[in-house]
Every structure is written in C-alpha cells, then in structure tokens.
Amino acid sequence: MSETPEKKKLTTKERMQLPRNVMPEQNPKERVKNFKEVPYGYTAELAMAEAERCIMCPKPKCITGCPVEVDIPGFIKMVSEGKFVEAAQKIKETNALPAICGRVCPQEEQCESVCVLGKKYKPVAIGYLERFVADYEREQGKIEVPKLPLSTGKKVAVVGSGPAGLTVAADLAQMGHKVVIYEALHKTGGVLIYGIPEFRLPKSIVASEVDYLKKLGVEVHTSFVVGKLDTVDELFESGFDAVFVGTGAGLPNFMKIEGENLNGVYSANEFLTRSNLMAAYDFPSHDTPIFVGKNVAVLGGGNTAMDSVRTSLRLGAENGYIVYRRSRKEMPARIEEIHHAEQEGVQFHFLTNPVRYIGNEDGWVTGMECIKMELGEPDASGRRRPIPIEGSNFVLPVDTVVVAVGNSSNPLIPQTTPGLETNKWGNIVVNEKTMMTSRPGLFAGGDIVTGGATVILAAGAGKVAARAIHKYVMGIPFDEENKEETEQAAKAE
Amino acid sequence: MYEIIDKRELCEKVHQFKIKVPHLVNKARAGQFVILRQDENGERVPMSIGGLDRENGILTVVIQEVGKTSGAMNRMKTGDHFADVVGPLGLPSHIEKFGNCVCIGGGVGIPPIRPIAQALKDAGNHVTTIIGARSKNLLIFEQELKEASHELKISTDDGSYGTHGFVTTILQKMIDDGEQIDMVIAIGPVPMMKAVVNTTREPKIKTFVSLNPIMVDGTGMCGACRVTVGGKTKFACVDGPDFDGHEVDFEEMTKRMKMYTRYEKQAYDKFLEDDHCRLAKAAAELEKENM
Ligand SMILES: Cc1cc2nc3c(=O)[nH]c(=O)nc-3n(C[C@H](O)[C@H](O)[C@H](O)COP(=O)(O)OP(=O)(O)OC[C@H]3O[C@@H](n4cnc5c(N)ncnc54)[C@H](O)[C@@H]3O)c2cc1C
Ligand SMILES: Cc1cc2nc3c(=O)[nH]c(=O)nc-3n(C[C@H](O)[C@H](O)[C@H](O)COP(=O)(O)OP(=O)(O)OC[C@H]3O[C@@H](n4cnc5c(N)ncnc54)[C@H](O)[C@@H]3O)c2cc1C
Ligand code: SF4
Ligand code: SF4
Ligand code: FES
Numbered sequence: 079m080s081e082t083p084e085k086k087k088l089t090t091k092e093r094m095q096l097p098r099n100v101m102p103e104q105n106p107k108e109r110v111k112n113f114k115e116v117p118y119g120y121t122a123e124l125a126m127a128e129a130e131r132c133i134m135c136p137k138p139k140c141i142t143g144c145p146v147e148v149d150i151p152g153f154i155k156m157v158s159e160g161k162f163v164e165a166a167q168k169i170k171e172t173n174a175l176p177a178i179c180g181r182v183c184p185q186e187e188q189c190e191s192v193c194v195l196g197k198k199y200k201p202v203a204i205g206y207l208e209r210f211v212a213d214y215e216r217e218q219g220k221i222e223v224p225k226l227p228l229s230t231g232k233k234v235a236v237v238g239s240g241p242a243g244l245t246v247a248a249d250l251a252q253m254g255h256k257v258v259i260y261e262a263l264h265k266t267g268g269v270l271i272y273g274i275p276e277f278r279l280p281k282s283i284v285a286s287e288v289d290y291l292k293k294l295g296v297e298v299h300t301s302f303v304v305g306k307l308d309t310v311d312e313l314f315e316s317g318f319d320a321v322f323v324g325t326g327a328g329l330p331n332f333m334k335i336e337g338e339n340l341n342g343v344y345s346a347n348e349f350l351t352r353s354n355l356m357a358a359y360d361f362p363s364h365d366t367p368i369f370v371g372k373n374v375a376v377l378g379g380g381n382t383a384m385d386s387v388r389t390s391l392r393l394g395a396e397n398g399y400i401v402y403r404r405s406r407k408e409m410p411a412r413i414e415e416i417h418h419a420e421q422e423g424v425q426f427h428f429l430t431n432p433v434r435y436i437g438n439e440d441g442w443v444t445g446m447e448c449i450k451m452e453l454g455e456p457d458a459s460g461r462r463r464p465i466p467i468e469g470s471n472f473v474l475p476v477d478t479v480v481v482a483v484g485n486s487s488n489p490l491i492p493q494t495t496p497g498l499e500t501n502k503w504g505n506i507v508v509n510e511k512t513m514m515t516s517r518p519g520l521f522a523g524g525d526i527v528t529g530g531a532t533v534i535l536a537a538g539a540g541k542v543a544a545r546a547i548h549k550y551v552m553g554i555p556f557d558e559e560n561k562e563e564t565e566q567a568a569k570a571e
Numbered sequence: 572m573y574e575i576i577d578k579r580e581l582c583e584k585v586h587q588f589k590i591k592v593p594h595l596v597n598k599a600r601a602g603q604f605v606i607l608r609q610d611e612n613g614e615r616v617p618m619s620i621g622g623l624d625r626e627n628g629i630l631t632v633v634i635q636e637v638g639k640t641s642g643a644m645n646r647m648k649t650g651d652h653f654a655d656v657v658g659p660l661g662l663p664s665h666i667e668k669f670g671n672c673v674c675i676g677g678g679v680g681i682p683p684i685r686p687i688a689q690a691l692k693d694a695g696n697h698v699t700t701i702i703g704a705r706s707k708n709l710l711i712f713e714q715e716l717k718e719a720s721h722e723l724k725i726s727t728d729d730g731s732y733g734t735h736g737f738v739t740t741i742l743q744k745m746i747d748d749g750e751q752i753d754m755v756i757a758i759g760p761v762p763m764m765k766a767v768v769n770t771t772r773e774p775k776i777k778t779f780v781s782l783n784p785i786m787v788d789g790t791g792m793c794g795a796c797r798v799t800v801g802g803k804t805k806f807a808c809v810d811g812p813d814f815d816g817h818e819v820d821f822e823e824m825t826k827r828m829k830m831y832t833r834y835e836k837q838a839y840d841k842f843l844e845d846d847h848c849r850l851a852k853a854a855a856e857l858e859k860e861n862m
Binding site for chain 2: 262303329344347352364369488489
C-alpha cells in the first residue's frame with residue numbers, strides 16, 4: 079500500500095519547495111467565546127502532504143534539536159506511507175507524551191529551529207505531525223497496552239503527576255516494577271491539568287495518558303501531599319525500593335510591590351487553577367468562582383502569561399493586556415501562542431513594568447502604575463537587561479491583574495527530607511546522568527530540578543531517571559553504562 | 572471516597588462530622604486543617620481539625636453553613652461520602668511549655684481549640700479556655716473543652732449563659748485581676764480575633780491567631796491565601812494558619828475575604844431556592860402518603 083504512484087515522486091528540490099501545510103483552526107472571533115481547542119489538527123491528507131516535504135536528511139539536524147531525540151525522519155517517513163499508528167509508536171520510543179508535546183513544545187526553538195528546510199523555506203511542521211499521529215492512534219482506539227514483563231518485585235513511589243512523574247511511571251511499569259503515584263491535588267497531570275488551558279491542551283488527552291498508566295498497573299493516589307501525610311523517608315520505610323520526586327515548580331512569584339494583595343490581583347497559578355482545575359468558567363454549575371473584570375492586565379511574557387490573558391478574554395474581559403518589561407523579541411512564549419493571542423485581540427504593552435497597584439476603599443485594584451523601560455546590556459540570561467526610564471510613569475486602569483512572572487520550587491519536600499541537597503533557588507540537586515539526588519535511592523526530575531522549564535524536558539528527565547531507577551533497584555551499577563548491551567552483543571557473536 | 576461515620580447537628584446551622592481517615596488522623600497535629608471536597612464539581616473548602624481520635628482513626632470537623640458549599644455539606648448524612656479529604660495541611664500550632672495559657676474560641680473556632688488546649692495541657696501548661704457565643708443555644712463543645720482544659724470560662728453576648736459579654740470581657744477581667752498569662756491563642760471570627768489581639772497588645776502578652784483566608788489548593792501553589800503579617804506577605808496555608816496576632820493586618824484580610832461575595836450570594840440564593848423546592852416536594856409527597 080505504501081507505494082506512492084510514480085507521478086508523485088518528487089525530486090528533493092521540488093519537495094523543499096512545497097509550501098508548509100497550515101493547520102486549520104477555529105476563527106478567532108468565535109473561539110474567544112469558548113474554551114474549545116483552537117487548532118483542529120491535520121487531516122490524514124494534510125499530514126501526508128506535510129510529510130512529503132521532509133527530505134529525509136541522512137544526518138538529520140532536527141533530531142539534535144529535540145531534547146529527547148525523537149527519530150523525526152523515521153516517524154515522518156511512516157506518516158508519508160500512511161502508517162500512522164506505527165509512526166506514533168516510533169515517537170513513543172523516546173517520548174512518552176507525543177499528543178501533548180506535539181501541542182506544547184516550543185518547536186520553533188527545538189526540532190523545527192534546526193530543520194534544514196528552515197534555512198531557505200519553512201521548516202517541516204514536526205510538531206503538527208507528532209500531534210496528528212498521536213491523536214490518530216488515540217482516536218482510533220489503537221493504543222495498545224504492551225505485554226508487561228514478569229514482575230520484578232520492586233516497588234517505586236513517584237511523587238507528583240506532571241509530565242516528569244507520568245513518564246517515570248510509564249517506563250518503570252513497562253520494565254516490570256510496581257509503581258505508585260502520589261499526587262497532592264485531586265486530579266493528575268500537574269501543570270498539564272491545572273495550568274495549561276483546555277483551548278490549548280484538551281484535558282481528555284491528559285486523562286487518557288493517566289488511563290494508560292492505570293492499564294499498565296500503576297496505582298494512583300490523589301489528594302496525597304507527600305511531606306504532610308507521609309514523608310519521603312516514610313515512603314522508604316513502608317517498602318519502596320526507590321522514590322522519584324517530580325513535584326514541579328509550583329510556588330508562584332510575586333513582584334513584592336505596593337498593593338499586591340488588593341482584591342483582583344491574582345497569581346497566574348490561582349487564576350488558571352480556578353479556571354482549569356476547578357472549572358470556574360462553568361460557575362455556578364461548578365462551585366468555584368473566579369473574578370474577571372473589564373480590563374485585565376497580565377504581567378509577563380511566557381506561556382503562562384499568554385494562557386492567562388487568553389483565558390481572561392474567554393471569561394468576558396473587554397480588554398486583555400500583556401504587560402512585559404522587555405520587547406517582543408525576548409518574550410519566552412511559544413510563537414504560536416503569541417500569534418494566537420494577537421489574533422484574539424490581546425493588547426501588548428512592551429518595555430513596561432508595574433511599580434505599584436492602586437486600590438479603592440474596599441480593597442479592590444483600580445489601576446496599575448507602570449514605568450516604561452529601555453533595553454541595556456545583556457544580563458546573565460543573555461537577554462538585554464531592561465532599565466526603567468525615569469519620569470515615564472503612567473497609570474493603566476485595570477480591575478484584574480494576573481501576575482505571571484514565574485514560579486519557584488515548592489519547599490515542602492526539601493524541608494521534610496533530611497540530607498536532600500538543594501541549590502540557592504531551592505531546586506533539588508541531582509547527578510544529571512542518573513537523576514539521583516544526594517540521597518541514595520531518591521531521584522528527582524522536571525521543574526523541581528531545573529526550575530520552570532518545559533514539558534519535554536520534564537518528560538526527558540523522567541526517561542533518564544527511569545533507566546537509572548531500574549538499575550538502582552535491580553542492583554546494576556550505574557557506571558557500567560553499556561554493560562547490558564555489551565553482554566548482548568557478546569552473546570550475539 | 573471518604574465515609575461520614577457519624578453526622579449530627581450541634582446547633583442551628585452548625586454540624587459535626589466524624590470521618591474515618593486513619594492515615595491522616597495518625598499524622599495530624601493540633602492546629603492543622605484539612606480540605607474537603609464534596610463531589611466532582613465541588614469547591615475545595617478548608618476546615619479546621621476539631622478532634623483526632625487516633626485509636627479509631629476518626630477525624631472530627633465542625634461545619635457552619637455560611638454559603639452554598641457549607642450548606643450542601645451540612646445536608647449530607649451519616650453514610651454519605653466526601654470525594655476528598657486532603658491533609659493534614661498547614662503547620663501545627665506552636666506547642667511548648669509557656670506556663671499559663673489562655674485558649675479562646677468563638678463560633679466554629681471553638682472545636683479546633685480543643686486539640687490545641689489538650690496539647691498545651693499535655694505539654695505541662697496550665698490551660699484556661701474561654702469560649703463564647705451569641706446565645707446559650709449556640710454554644711458548642713462545652714463538655715469537650717471542659718475535659719481538655721484546667722478551667723473553662725464561658726461568655727454569651729446576650730447573657731443567657733456564663734458571663735454577659737464577649738470572650739474579651741473575660742480576658743480583660745483576668746488581665747485586670749493581675750492573673751499571670753504567658754500565652755494566648757484565639758480562633759474564631761475575624762472581629763473576635765481582632766478584639767483579643769487588641770486586648771493583649773498593651774500588656775504585651777504573646778498572642779497567636781489562626782487565620783482563615785480564602786484558599787484553593789492549600790499547598791502553597793496558588794497564593795490565594797496571602798495575608799500580611801509583620802509587613803510581609805505570607806501564605807496562610809503553608810506558613811500558618813497560626814500567626815503572631817499582633818503582627819496581622821486584619822483589615823486587609825477582612826477585605827480579601829469579601830472578594831467573591833457577589834458570586835457566593837448568587838450561588839447560595841440558588842442553593843436555598845433549590846433546597847426549598849426539594850423540601851416542599853418532600854412535604855407534598857409526605858402529605859400524599861398520609862392521605
Ligand atoms: C500555565 C503554564 C503554561 C505552560 N506552557 C508550556 C508550554 O506551552 N510548553 C511547555 O513545554 N511547557 C509549558 N509550561 C511548563 C511546563 O508545564 C512545565 O515545565 C512542566 O509541567 C513541568 O513538569 P513537572 O513534571 O516537573 O511538574 P508539574 O507539571 O509542575 O507537576 C508537579 C506535580 O507534583 C504535584 N506535587 C507537588 N508537591 C507535591 C507533594 N508534596 N506531594 C504530592 N504531589 C506533589 C503537583 O500538584 C503537580 O501535580 C507551562 C507552564 C505553565 C504553568
Ligand atoms: C484554615 C481554615 C480553617 C477553617 N475552618 C473552618 C471550620 O472548622 N468550620 C467552618 O465552618 N469553617 C471553617 N473555615 C471557613 C470555611 O472554609 C468557609 O466557611 C467555607 O469555605 C465557605 O464555603 P461556602 O461555599 O459555604 O461559602 P461561600 O458562600 O463560598 O463563602 C462564605 C464566606 O466564606 C469564606 N470562604 C469562601 N470560600 C472559602 C475558601 N475556599 N476558603 C476559606 N474561606 C472561604 C469567604 O470569606 C466568604 O465570604 C475555615 C477556613 C480556613 C481557611
Ligand atoms: S518532542 Fe518536541 S522537540 Fe521533540 S520532536 Fe516532538 S515536538 Fe519536536
Ligand atoms: S531536518 Fe527537516 S527535512 Fe531533514 S529530516 Fe529533519 S525534518 Fe526532515
Ligand atoms: S491556598 Fe493556595 S497557596 Fe495557600
């Protein structure tokens with residue numbers, strides 16, 4: 079079936095000149111009134127047409143741009159042949175969460191940024207293809223539970239159910255270990271469920287990942303705060319051979335400026351949690367309320383800021399502002415999100431920083447005094463440092479503010495785990511090859527180690543940790559990195 | 572799912588729940604709280620720990636109906652289930668040998684005073700407890716607190732029982748009488764805690780208050796529960812709920828607690844209306860049966 083008719087065989091040059099296939103999406107005017115996912119995804123025809131653009135480089139650059147080294151040309155070839163389920167499985171060899179990563183990876187900085195086509199034309203839409211095959215596999219009910227190996231009798235506890243924890247759990251379960259996930263909230267998925275909104279990542283996708291884990295025999299305990307109910311040490315005492323901590327960077331940063339505790343000033347975590355996890359957009363059918371005024375200012379330039387401002391429009395705000403202290407170029411958000419935000423009518427105030435909030439007698443925010451900034455010398459992050467321009471203050475009338483200037487790590491686990499080394503930001507220190515912490519048998523990965531990063535990095539850390547945990551509980555030394563392979567090779571000879 | 576093994580009304584709109592959660596009960600300490608969620612669409616509501624029966628693994632919480640969620644919870648029955656009981660959350664109360672301690676409880680702040688009084692007593696302190704209510708029929712946990720403390724003093728606003736006045740009327744008298752007080756802890760409505768703090772400020776008595784701002788996750792993730800203490804922002808769910816009462820900005824907290832009044836009223840009115848319909852229907856059916 080895979081033979082393409084002779085007439086469609088294109089030369090490399092011709093392929094490179096094919097236009098990138100656009101993913102159909104909801105009309106901006108309509109979608110700001112609903113929480114449904116914005117892009118509809120490729121059809122099979124579009125996906126095969128897009129796959130046709132990949133020139134199957136012998137030394138594919140794209141793979142080097144992917145933090146988990148997905149075999150990109152490998153899976154794209156399968157797409158071009160219409161083997162969508164196989165393509166999904168190919169990706170899953172290194173990335174357990176393709177339906178999610180296809181949607182939320184910053185492809186323009188990773189795989190697609192180095193695709194050779196990008197030099198002269200537009201890069202292959204790797205993310206769209208990844209998303210398509212994963213959706214196809216799921217929607218066709220083609221996700222099969224692999225035959226599990228015999229139980230090893232080893233037990234591993236996973237603390238936190240974000241992308242890091244989900245990946246560790248899936249991999250270890252498939253190696254025959256008993257895995258138990260402990261999650262503080264009442265739903266699993268971490269930021270994927272409480273942070274990233276439905277219009278960008280449908281919750282049913284996250285739920286199906288968790289269902290899959292359960293089918294692999296993973297036990298999930300929600301509403302279980304490790305450090306409060308059982309500490310890490312108590313988990314070890316209760317019979318776990320290893321513990322993985324993937325508790326994320328859940329502590330919201332505030333700017334510590336006057337008036338920050340006025341009513342109407344939210345952290346992005348609270349604003350998004352109310353809307354996503356607690357479904358406040360469906361008040362009063364769901365019991366948790368959320369307040370959104372007419373003029374909503376969101377501080378920050380990352381994905382969290384874009385998610386917050388677009389949520390506020392969907393909840394009825396008339397004006398949604400992004401207030402960012404650097405310029406458009408430095409915004410860390412995915413390009414697609416910035417583009418979508420613009421289409422939906424978000425107004426951007428670049429090179430602007432708040433200095434204080436102004437409130438009324440009842441304690442509600444009514445305005446935000448801002449100062450204009452200019453860019454100076456590059457700072458530690460390599461980005462040009464914004465410097466306030468004296469005397470440029472002005473007041474922006476607002477009745478809701480969402481502070482989205484980053485998160486720090488939640489101190490609960492380090493505080494309750496003696497001997498666990500952390501750095502000056504409170505992140506857990508690990509050996510990067512094994513993800514093991516200063517405590518033997520205790521592993522960590524994801525945002526709790528790196529600080530706020532990305533889904534794929536968290537999932538990648540989970541993969542590395544799972545391999546090391548497997549060795550640890552099976553008593554295989556870490557340093558004999560390739561021992562198994564060498565032995566197998568020797569046997570084969 | 573967490574089963575309610577016993578549920579009863581203590582006074583108008585105030586109900587006591589006993590819930591079997593052995594693991595949580597085993598870990599919890601006086602002064603901590605839990606978060607309850609009634610069902611899948613439910614709000615996460617924080618409730619103080621009003622009792623810990625470690626032997627049987629039973630948690631006591633006392634809920635006052637003030638809105639939709641607390642109202643719906645108070646209509647649950649023995650044998651019903653909560654979707655979630657999360658905890659123990661927050662830091663335990665600071666327990667050490669202070670000397671003479673005065674524990675003060677008002678309204679639904681009375682039950683959580685019990686484990687604290689008990690713990691202070693167990694730590695070798697002399698514990699005097701003061702509890703207050705508007706009227707005699709609204710006074711709860713009298714017997715429980717009598718057992719947990721060395722002395723129990725009672726006030727009612729209308730004078731129908733105990734001292735006529737407020738809990739601070741009794742506290743002020745103790746201070747005026749020259750009684751040695753080394754530490755005070757107060758839990759109750761904000762105006763009560765504010766009054767206690769004002770009473771102990773001048774004589775410089777160490778005073779703890781247990782704050783109850785609006786919360787969502789209760790694990791330090793959202794910042795909804797921020798309060799200003801000593802000029803600094805604290806998250807009550809992880810840095811508290813107990814704080815040095817003389818440092819708390821009660822005015823800000825009072826305003827923050829009104830953030831959702833409009834929505835809460837809308838939800839509660841609808842709830843009461845539905846409840847009314849439900850009751851009317853049940854009454855009508857009963858009448859039909861009796862005909
Ligand atoms: C709004 C928002 C939008 C984002 N958008 C993108 C994007 O588009 N693309 C992208 O790549 N990245 C994005 N990110 C970043 C990405 O989501 C994170 O880097 C990633 O989720 C980190 O994964 P994690 O597994 O380390 O932790 P998390 O996803 O944070 O999960 C940690 C989990 O651990 C639980 N937990 C914490 N403490 C305890 C405890 N003591 N006991 C039990 N459980 C505990 C938490 O409740 C949580 O469920 C976004 C982040 C946010 C906040
Ligand atoms: C640490 C702590 C311990 C508490 N202990 C008890 C207790 O032992 N018994 C008891 O009856 N009540 C207690 N409360 C208060 C209780 O949580 C609220 O009464 C309840 O959430 C109200 O919900 P509702 O939907 O019925 O009312 P709503 O109509 O939503 O609100 C009524 C009022 O309750 C407050 N409130 C609303 N939502 C929350 C929330 N999520 N968190 C905190 N307060 C809120 C607001 O000030 C509001 O004005 C405690 C609160 C905290 C933070
Ligand atoms: S996981 Fe992310 S970076 Fe890697 S190929 Fe997929 S979309 Fe690109
Ligand atoms: S670099 Fe681009 S064209 Fe080359 S293999 Fe990768 S996706 Fe295909
Ligand atoms: S309730 Fe969310 S941080 Fe305290």
